[in-house]
Amino acid sequence: MRQKSNIIIGIAMTIFTAVAIFLLFLPMFSNGDFGAERGNGFGVIFGAAQGGTLNAVPLLIVAFVLECVAIIGGIVAAAMAGKAQGLALGIVSALLIASGVLFLFSVSFYKAANADALSANAENLALGGAPIANAVLAFLGGLLGLYGGYKSFKA
DSSP states (O other), rough: OOHHHHHHHHHHHHHHHHHHHHGGGSSSSSSSSGGGGEEEEEEETOGGGGGTTTTOHHHHHHHHHHHHHHHHHHHHHHHHHHHHHHHHHHHHHHHHHHHHHHHHTTHHHHHHTTTTTGGGGGOOOOOOOOHHHHHHHHHHHHHHHHHHHHHHHOO
């Protein structure tokens, strides 16, 4: 039996994930005057920041792809019914939580990918708006999915 609340949960997960991806236009790092110059989330992830002189960050690309897959998975999970819907919501939740964790380590991943090209002011980098907002929305979507999966298996 298809539960309308789980359909809403699947759509809400998809909306949270889409908003998280759009928030990658915020600055990726904060470091006084030097954080915003490193670029927005997309620029840092794909190596286009600072005129394309830096490397792409592979694990952040994986996190971005996990979120893209979670958007499709949330739509598919909303269309399913029964215990299959609960399983799909659980898988999408795992993808979103993994993506959120990866985004919280973005400073370390950035430093590791660009160790030879970073200047001395890179030691004081901190998380900016993009990874924090992205991780929060990914965790919220993941928690929604876990709740929907729990409701599917409980019914």
